[in-house]
Amino acid sequence: MPRTPTLEDVATRAGVSTATVSRCLNMPEKVVEATRQRVMEAVEALGYAPNFSARALVAKRTLTIGAVIPTMENAIFAEGIQAFQDILQAAGYTLLIASSGYDPATEAEAIRTLVARGADGLLLIGFDRDPALYSFLDKQGIPAVVAWAYDAAGPLVSVGFDSRAAMHHLACHAIGLGHRHIGMISARQSGNDRARARVEGVTEAMRDAGLGAPVLEETDYGIEEGAAAFSRLLDRDPALTLVMCGNDVLAAGATRQAEQHGLSVPRDISLTGFDDLELARLVTPALTTVRVPHRAMGEAAARTILAALAGETPSARLLPTDIKLRESLGPPRA
């Protein structure tokens, strides 16, 4: 098996020094045409590709940004991350993605892996994690930004939105419509500040209106999971006239399940989501939900991290959300 070619192999074949080859590759204008030609031919012939590790070792930077997201199995993060990548790529950076499956230990390991791999910066989702990780990042001097959550006083700069306020707003609107028996399907709250904030938003709105807390079901992420949670909720309290879901995927599952139960949405029961994924307009009836500017968030997060890399001290950014009223929310049944 032929060893993968090195700079030296190319140099030998082209009859020049390794420095010259290196120059051809990195600052082609500093080497004369004829030499460059010869070098490039050798590069081509040998199928040479520079060894990234060696380069990173000396250059002290990798032009790599790492991102640890809870899951890639759904659209919640996809759009924002894609936007994030687009900006980074234009700036010459490569994005490395790891997924944690919503597991703190896996996330911690992913962060350490990314750092060890020389990521120049990091994108994390939300603030909920072991403080030790923050001091680790601090010690490493690696700029990291949090997205999908906002906290001007958090341990890291953030670019996100206010889940609590948005959900509070939506819940108030529903209460204004006359809903009194409200249930909620939330993603697991442990280690997930967005999920918690959304439950809080609903709870506060209900308290403000003199109602008790919402009937709550927590579940893992997924359509099936949302459907199952919807059934459990109805078992616990058949009087529910509205089920608010922590995200559109859970709401899509709930929508499907309502149909299974022979319930018409919103006539028999109302449903709401969060995120405004394309999914929200695909299900029937279309979901009333909270629109999150995923694309803008991804871009802002990228610019923030690029700014930090450039030595600036970017500040947190709060992005606006707004409520998309569609068919799945109506007044309660008589």
Place this chain on the structure above:
Amino acid sequence: MPRTPTLEDVATRAGVSTATVSRCLNMPEKVVEATRQRVMEAVEALGYAPNFSARALVAKRTLTIGAVIPTMENAIFAEGIQAFQDILQAAGYTLLIASSGYDPATEAEAIRTLVARGADGLLLIGFDRDPALYSFLDKQGIPAVVAWAYDAAGPLVSVGFDSRAAMHHLACHAIGLGHRHIGMISARQSGNDRARARVEGVTEAMRDAGLGAPVLEETDYGIEEGAAAFSRLLDRDPALTLVMCGNDVLAAGATRQAEQHGLSVPRDISLTGFDDLELARLVTPALTTVRVPHRAMGEAAARTILAALAGETPSARLLPTDIKLRESLGPPRA
């Protein structure tokens, strides 16, 4: 700004040599308890993380697998890739994902980047790419596997399914139902062998039945795109009784658009998809589609690449697809 700590810093602080620290980290059993304790304390205190580049440089392997997928903005690849990652992770490998946006040049660059970063192996989607890339991979001696497509005689081992046969089968079924005026919405065929194979499957089935080629619209990936293509198709031929889509996302868009046109599916027009994403069961009416065993494919691809890394010579694997008959396909209108 405090330099990020190195092995040497740890060694100094623990009062041992760098070799000992290295051993503590990699073969802890070869160093006496007391020393290890001291070293680990220093590691902890300094927040030391090994420099991956330096390690990779000497170890000649990175325990990293790269994957280049066309897009992460949708579910088509998400599930399979997640399964792929699960297996790799269990085997101690890290997955690096790059997306090409269905652009050959971007894909080529991503492949080179991944190789340069020292990926031990590569996962690629489909076979359609510049042959130069295959010889590049060959020269580099990097094991690569193709997924989402199958060709026992292809330039790389593959783990996939037969898009052409599956679509042929589905089209035959539809023709059996009485459909004669068939349209098709395909993803762009250029550089996409799956898309091409699906169009071929339909075309052959129609030819076998003595019908002409399907009325074809090509489009980019996306719900909106599928919706727009559906409208164009109807403009071109209002007699269409069936529109077969190259994937579920396009079909979901078509479904929504049919509704906009005041068409009832499948009474006025039938629709089919491909992939059997969760989406297929969420839209109304539920999509008749081709089920692809994404999870099994991801796992098989991971095992294949692991086998290649272990020096074996794995062979191509063809996975079965099957047709999911749901509500979106019915007999043609009278």
Place this chain on the structure above:
DNA sequence: GTGAAAGCGCTAACAG
């Protein structure tokens, strides 16, 4: 059981 020293492949002064 632990230390000294030789590189891994590359870049970046510094000479020539």
Place this chain on the structure above:
DNA sequence: CTGTTAGCGCTTTCAC
């Protein structure tokens, strides 16, 4: 314009 040389941080013989 091109070559020489000194490391980057780590692992790994080979001695002690």
